[in-house]
Amino acid sequence: MEISDPVPKLLLQLISSAFQRCRLSEDLCRLSLLLHHQSTGNDPPITSISIADTGIGCNLVEFQDLRYPRELNGPKIWDGLLSVKTTCFSDDEVFCYHINLDEYISNKRIKRQPSQPKNGAKFSGTEVSLTVFGSMDALVAPIISFFQKMLVLQLPNVTMDLVVKQGDSPSTQNQYVFVVNADKTPCFTASNLERLKSGLEDYVLRHGNCLDIMCEQCFSHREHLKVGSGIACPEENRKRPGRTMEVVIVISDLLETTRHCSRSCEGKTEVLYFDNFSPSPIPQVALSALKKIDWKSYGLILASVNDQEGHVFLEWENFPSYVQIQIALHWYHNKYPTRQKTEPGINLVKKGIKSALDDLKTKHEGFLLSSHARKICSYVPDLARSLAGLIFSSTDMDFQGDCLSVLGFQPQEVEREAVEDYIQRKIVTVIGMNESKPQEAAPLLFFEAGSETQYFDDEEIESEYYSSFLLE
Amino acid sequence: MEISDPVPKLLLQLISSAFQRCRLSEDLCRLSLLLHHQSTGNDPPITSISIADTGIGCNLVEFQDLRYPRELNGPKIWDGLLSVKTTCFSDDEVFCYHINLDEYISNKRIKRQPSQPKNGAKFSGTEVSLTVFGSMDALVAPIISFFQKMLVLQLPNVTMDLVVKQGDSPSTQNQYVFVVNADKTPCFTASNLERLKSGLEDYVLRHGNCLDIMCEQCFSHREHLKVGSGIACPEENRKRPGRTMEVVIVISDLLETTRHCSRSCEGKTEVLYFDNFSPSPIPQVALSALKKIDWKSYGLILASVNDQEGHVFLEWENFPSYVQIQIALHWYHNKYPTRQKTEPGINLVKKGIKSALDDLKTKHEGFLLSSHARKICSYVPDLARSLAGLIFSSTDMDFQGDCLSVLGFQPQEVEREAVEDYIQRKIVTVIGMNESKPQEAAPLLFFEAGSETQYFDDEEIESEYYSSFLLE
């Protein structure tokens, strides 16, 4: 018998709470999870679970909302009893409670147990433990995945580890450590968004944080990643500031040689969602937002949005499979903890995503262009060639010199190719800029005080040379 | 009560016989018809009829074929009794008979009456008389018409008159005299055909011999009439000669001023038929022949043939209504009388008519041309103008003189128009001749150059202006 779904969900909630307690601490903290399978003699087997953190100590209110994870049909796998020990820095003792989640009457839920003295030691922390029937095989993967995602937030003061013990022999013990790579990560003073960007980059480079180091088979340089980020705040922030939607998008070219790396998403885009510094299933509203983004204006054609129990993947119609897009959304309130759970509005999510896309576009010319702009860009090499041709074929050296200096080249050092390249890049940049900027009229090649100006179309009089008076 | 149809028919037969007896006489003869309406007191009224001729005297065989004119329903209007007095030149007495047409048994039909002595007088003649009940109003018109048609044959030795008496007062007596206009008509030696031509001309000019003299309102000149005639003899004439079909056709333009003369036939063509020197209903075979003539080859399109109890009218589709066509057919045996009544064959009739039409064509150039020839003729004025132009514009006076004298003009008297006219007429004549002559095989002595497509015109393709800058 395995421990079935409801339990992991409860566990993730407990871990998340522990993580928050660490996060809010100003010191380095540790979050340890122990899964101990006491297989010896017992049938059904018993797994004891302990979640210990060195965070700021817990508030019993946190447990108020926990519900007993009920299996509709099936044997009872847990008695519903959480054993909680917690102490704040300023406390003199460690408080102990038994919390029976199977108890409906709330004031009967929590039973105070005798406290343990701290003996003057100054520390804070919490340990929550429980014992369930069944093997823990189904528990390990979601917990690892949770920790891996947690790392994306790159909170530098929290180290996480998971110990899985089979029986009592130390040889059957596995330990997983989840720690932010300190030398590569932003310092403590970095903003949440900066950390998220860095975290998502790492996440991509390490194949979803599965690896300890960057996968060099897939990515040769960190610089090959294109990262864009955006922030969106709700309108009412003016009155009650603090809520923020942060979006980071990382686009990476897989190396030619390892395009078919088994760990890649095959061109699918994983969307990570964090709700108040905690990995979270994506809410419906964000899902809708993802569907409603005008991807086409970024040259993307969305094929489908697959929601596999909170794990969301976007599929594209027109993107080469070796290009990977990774999206992370983080919705949080600066003043944590707040008990009031909120959801972002759909426009807020869209705004955040678009702002991240626009950021990408701005930073990378010719990137994420709409199909219209890409079509225009396809003309650019030709145009650049003609312009360079005009410059270099001219016999008027002054003119050539003027052109080159306008473009910032030194006359002596100039190769035609470089000029052509430069013009091409410039034009592409302008095309990209035009896309994101609200259209404002471009200047005319010759400054003229024309009367009405309109875009021409095919209606114009046919350019027959020997045309008659009648064409008037 | 009127004397109804059957009686006139019998009367016309009797008159016809009397006419033949006159015709065969070599002297001048007279044929008198007296209709006497004895209205006084009697009811129903009685009309006594007498047909007297000074011809050669009759042969009783003539009466053999007469039948009592029976009315199917209606009162008996006649007792069937003919009273006949006749004598030949060589007879000493006038023989009298009563012939009862109502008697079927033929040898009971004729009852000899006492003869009357001639007292040595030398004369010949016959008088047939009968008495019928009823008024004679319906009798007069057909009899007059009969006599008028009779005149068409223009037998110069027979004078016909009709006296119609109402009661005994001379003031109520009308006399009609039908006499061939001696000074205009051919002499005795003229052929039957000549007389028929002349007679039909008169018939037309006098509006169907209704007038005593030519109607000058309709016809200004006799010369305006175009007359054609034709004779056709049956093949077997070689063995038993004598039977002849003679056809005369008169075509007349009515004067512009009186195109709508009430007496004209409005463009319809009356066909007169004579059988052995006697007006006769047209036989079926002649009717068929009329329908089968290839009128189109004479430029005529036959619309319909109307047979109104023996009076046949042809209607044309394409003939102007002021042009009148009159046709007379005469089928006879030279050796008259012959008891054997014959009918002409259809081809004979056709042959006769065609020969008359061809006669017209020959005599009148450009007349009765087929639509094909008329189309050809439409080029004639042009041709003539060009030829005259070639002659008159030439600066070579000798040449001009040559041409004019070839055409029969005296150089000094020549006007270009006259020459042009003359040439025109000449060409039309040639075209008409070409028509009647059997077509020779087209003189094409070349082999075709094959039907390859010709793409280009050799000439300045100055078709409206080039409007393209393409210099090609």
Added chain:
Amino acid sequence: MEEEASMKFFSDQNTSYADILPPHEARARIEVSVLNLLRVLNSTDPAISDLSLINRKRSNSCVNKGILTDVSYIFLSTSFTKSSLTNAKTAKAFVRVWKVMEMCFQILLQGKRVTQRELFYKLLCDSPDYFSSQLEVNRSVQDVVALLRCSRFSLGIMASTRGLVAGRLSLQEPGKEAVDCSACGSSGFPISGDLNLLDNTIITSDARYIILVEKHAIFHRLVEDRVFNHIPCVFVTAKGYPDIATRFFLHRMSITFPHLPILALVDWNPAGLAILCTFKFGSVGMGLEAYRYACNVKWIGLRGDDLNLIPQESLVPLKPKDSQIAKSLLSSKILQENYREELSLMIETGKRAEIEALYCHGYNYLGKYIATKIVQGKYI
């Protein structure tokens, strides 16, 4: 508003025209275009300059009714159409303009001229993605003309001309002997397509009239008969609708000899009148290049008055195309009343007559006809 509109008619400010430039000046304009583009492109507020092309639509055409002069003309005003690289509709045309400019620049550098067909092939091989038909090339050339305001000829493109001249005229091209146009045969002297050359040709004449002939064959007849010996005149024909060179030449004549009346002998049909009007008023189709060549052309024949000279059979029914042309002519604001009347007469009678119809009076009649008309002052 009204006043402002009328003001425009009397100033040259609002007309757009194409200059005839020597090669180095045309090249300079192209160079300025490149520099302007680069400047804006590499500025602090970078942009891709739009090309402002003179609007070649009918709606941008104006009529100059000569009040102070006898010359009326049609011209393009200064309304623009914009060709922009960032506009999907115009992007390709934008690139084409530069491609054509580049090609013309090369040609000018070589001191050569090309035909439009050659230009087409060059562009077809150089940039097949942009040019697939002659039409696209022609249009782009027009765009370049509208952008640079210089004539097609100045861009190094040869113009073919069908124009001929003959009569009492002497032409001396720079560095050559003078040509006596009364002695150059019935085929006449061809008007060069080289506008610079035409501009620099010395023209002398003792003629008293310039006679514009619609048809080549009529021109030939008049010259063969040496009609200019009897009527001191110069004959000009464009063999139909005029090309720019012929109009340019006629205009030069009218400037050089301002007192010579220009009399047009055209068919009595709407197309004939249209040809006359093209000489007289110009056409929007020639756009920027030719409005300045409008001449005060008078209509000498054929006209409605002459119908009694023509046999009935030489009058041919108007064809549908004629009616179409007539309709279009009538809708023109510039057409003067007595021309309108002639047109209406054509429509009313439903007939047209060719000049050749006068030959029914003999082949030498044409000269007499023209002389009579001139003597009687019968031209409108």
Added chain:
Amino acid sequence: MEGKFQISDTTNLLRKIKDFTRSIVEDLAEGKSPEISINRFRNYCNDPEADCFCSSDEPKGREILTLRKTSQTYRIDMLLRVLLIVQQLLQENRHGSKRDIYYMHPSAFKAQSVVDRAIADICILFQCSRYNLNVVSVGNGLVMGWLKFKEAGRKFDCLSSLNTAFPVPVLVEEVEDVVSLAEYILVVEKETVFQRLANDMFCKTNRCIVVTGRGYPDVSTRRFLRLLMEKLQLPVHCLVDCDPYGFEILATYRFGSMQMAYDIESLRAPEMKWLGAFPSDSEIYGVPQQCLLPLTEEDKKRTEAMLLRCYLKREMPQWRLELETMLKRGVKFEIEALSVHSLSFLSEVYIPSKIRSESLPVTNLI
């Protein structure tokens, strides 16, 4: 003597016209239908294997026009109408064009082709060329180069301006005093190529005379070319597009046209050589792929029809082979396609090298 059209002087022709008129008048006066015998000519048949007489100048049959058939009567009518005009032209010693004649009676003639046919009939009837009738046409042709001549006493001095186009003279028969220092005559199909050569100053570096008929050559251009050939005895080379239309033009210069078959001897250029463009030139000179256009169905039909012409098989089998090659390859190209790489390719490379190789016996076949 037989079949050759002798150039008859005006008097002679006028006399013939008068004889003709007189004979018609006589026939009519006698009530006879006039019969006008018109010979038929052709310059080729469509059976390349045939043992035909197409190469001879003899008539290939004749028709007799009478007043029996509507169509023939119409033809006589038109013939006489035109003849009247011709007689006037001759008497007044003026020239008129076929267009002039047509326009004199447009409603009677109905179409230019009617006049054309009447003129052809008259030429055949009187065994003369069209210009003998004083019917001339204002040609479209142009000429430049090493040439000087007089037309009806007026001087044409092409030498004075070697690269200027002169119109081909209208009165070709009155051309005299032809003087030339040229080594050859180059006939080009198109005005564009002519202009190219002018622009390249081709005649400055090459001693030649360049002629173009501006597309399908008209009678004056062909007649003028023939006259130059006769007077100057120069080799003639022809440069046309490599397409069926170009070939048709070439064949028209070389063999004359079917329409004017009756007067072929004064119009064709019998020694003309085909300079190009040949189908194989596209490879030899690297014509870019996009300049090669596929033959249309119409093109193919045309080409197939031309391949049947007996004169090709008989006289120019190598031309025929080239034409077959074109059909096989299924592509055509214009002369301009040769010069995409360099504008002066034609004048500096292509034409000179072709003309040089002409003198070599091997390639002299074409």
